[in-house]
Amino acid sequence: MPHVVTQSCCSDASCVYTCPVNCIHPTPDEPDFLSAEMLYIDPAACVDCGACVSACPVGAIKPHTRLGESEQDFRAVNADFYRGERDRPLLAPVVPPLRVRERARPPRVAVVGSGPAAMYTADEILTIPGATVSMFERLPEPHGLARYGVAPDHRRTRQISDQFDTITEQDGLALFLGVEIGSHVTHEQLLDHHDAVVYAVGAATDRRLDIPGAGLPGTASATEFVAWYNGHPDFADRTFVLSHQRAVVIGNGNVALDVARILTVDPDTLAGTDIAPAALDALRGSRIEEVVVAGRRGPAQSAFTLPELLGLRDTPGVELFVQPDELDLDTAADAKLEVLRGLRPRACPSRRIHLRYLLSPARITGRDHVEAVEFERNELIATADGDVRVKPTGALEVLDAGLVLTSIGYRGRALPGLPFDQATGTVPHRGGRVIDPDTGHPVPGTYVAGWIKRGPTGFIGTNKSCARETVTALVDDLNAGRLATPAAAAPGELPNLLPGLKSR
Ligand SMILES: Cc1cc2nc3c(=O)[nH]c(=O)nc-3n(C[C@H](O)[C@H](O)[C@H](O)COP(=O)(O)OP(=O)(O)OC[C@H]3O[C@@H](n4cnc5c(N)ncnc54)[C@H](O)[C@@H]3O)c2cc1C
Ligand SMILES: NC(=O)c1ccc[n+]([C@@H]2O[C@H](COP(=O)([O-])OP(=O)(O)OC[C@H]3O[C@@H](n4cnc5c(N)ncnc54)[C@H](OP(=O)(O)O)[C@@H]3O)[C@@H](O)[C@H]2O)c1
Ligand code: SF4
Ligand code: SF4
Structure with a gap:
């Protein structure tokens, strides 16, 4: 009775790390992960332990005996992925924890946006003991396209919001709604209060x-x-x-x-x-x-x-x-x-x-x-x-x-004070570090994640490994002393930036 990945899979790969026999692929370190349309369970290798079911934030995995009529085709969709030979290690790759140098102070990071890329970025940062995140969202409700893009009849996919709520409820995270960076608060003001700023602002407009x-x-x-x-x-x-x-x-x-x-x-x-x-x-x-x-x-x-x-x-x-x-x-x-x-x-x-x-x-x-x-x-x-x-x-x-x-694709918007590539509609970067195209050097303390970094392609979960890459670069810079100490001492001063700024 193999388990089967079905339609609402958003490719966040949470299931991969729970599988005791490494039979869910492609894993984020495999070359076809970014081009895959979903993840697939190898029916010949699955031992039916059920561990992946509870790991999936959108309820996409089911034992094959519980598939609904419209889900039956997914048995073949999963199996077909394994038709050719696929080398795989016995166990899924282990994701090493982010390590901050002992003498470095815990980072204080501003994350701009509250869509999937922002959420996964914050979640990674908060694995660092003592780290804090201030998250800024221009809209009155969080979750970006997971809230305002995913179709309303895709109920299971929209359940991802529950996982995002769990992320924002963590100690160390303050969510500021209705605050547009670049208009209410400037990039420089954010850097005055934080070690680093990660822009996860998505692709707000469309290709014309x-x-x-x-x-x-x-x-x-x-x-x-x-x-x-x-x-x-x-x-x-x-x-x-x-x-x-x-x-x-x-x-x-x-x-x-x-x-x-x-x-x-x-x-x-x-x-x-x-x-x-x-x-x-x-x-x-x-x-x-x-x-x-x-x-x-x-x-x-x-x-x-x-x-x-x-x-x-x-x-x-x-x-x-x-x-x-x-x-x-x-x-x-x-x-x-x-x-x-x-x-x-x-x-x-x-x-x-x-x-x-x-x-x-x-x-x-x-x-x-x-x-x-x-x-x-x-x-x-x-x-x-x-x-x-x-x-x-x-x-x-x-x-x-x-x-x-x-419906010919979305397009990122330029942000005040940040470089922008008009051809791709993205912010130029190397591994998540924003790069000044004139000098070829990183813009200090400034990073990108999600669609504003990669362009408007991929699923909700694709932003997880993307955010991980960005936070790894940020932590490397922190450890190497490349982040300037913020001018304003305490994060508590942040609300002074805007009268009435309240965190949720
Ligand atoms: C119509 C549609 C349906 C989709 N359906 C699915 C699906 O069913 N399953 C799936 O897996 N994937 C789906 N996707 C893909 C998925 O939604 C994206 O991969 C993902 O949302 C991109 O995440 P992001 O965080 O980069 O951008 P976004 O989700 O766009 O989040 C960016 C956030 O930043 C905020 N922001 C922008 N500028 C500022 C600023 N200056 N200051 C403060 N905040 C700012 C925005 O308001 C927004 O909340 C869909 C995409 C679209 C367009
Ligand atoms: N349920 C889900 O999982 C879900 C739901 C929605 C979105 N998403 C994801 O979100 C991302 C964005 O989706 P999307 O549909 O906006 O973009 P997309 O997948 O890139 O599709 C864009 C379409 O526009 C066409 N196109 C581009 N320029 C054109 C032009 N000048 N004239 C005519 N046609 C043109 C493309 O044709 P060509 O192929 O010929 O270039 C393609 O058919 C995708 O990665 C998608 O998978 C996922
Ligand atoms: S049921 Fe168990 S063995 Fe099968 S794919 Fe899920 S975690 Fe792996
Ligand atoms: S949504 Fe994530 S956890 Fe669920 S099946 Fe897809 S990759 Fe696995």
């Missing part, structure tokens, strides 16, 4: 699609739509046109699948979740019958992950559809393609999601409101390095729509 008509009423980014249905205070007043029978989503990553699902699922199934009440009301009145998710490459290059595709396929009342001619583009054996090839029409679906391929958006048209999207049709060209790129064929295809959401 630069085509004619992109700003027409009825167009929006998936970033805005997601923030709206999750009750993000900056987007509470947004409205979206749900009166046309078709919506088009441009891009086919996991965010695109989230928004397509929220637009098509029976709103009654969202009642009782954390969805914003105004969004639920609007969705109840929606006339959308079909959502087209348009990718510019082929089905084998779909940016969504297999677990999310399986979840979408099994959404009650929603038919998922791919045109046979677009599916025939690739004959390779591939798990995602197999799922797409196995799609069957649903009896009386109330709504439909149509996955389209080889379509690059060229123009959005309409007089004073979106009426259609014009796509240029592509063909696939294999590149010398084994990747696939697209070449426009010159043929055009027009899809009528009343709502067009661009």
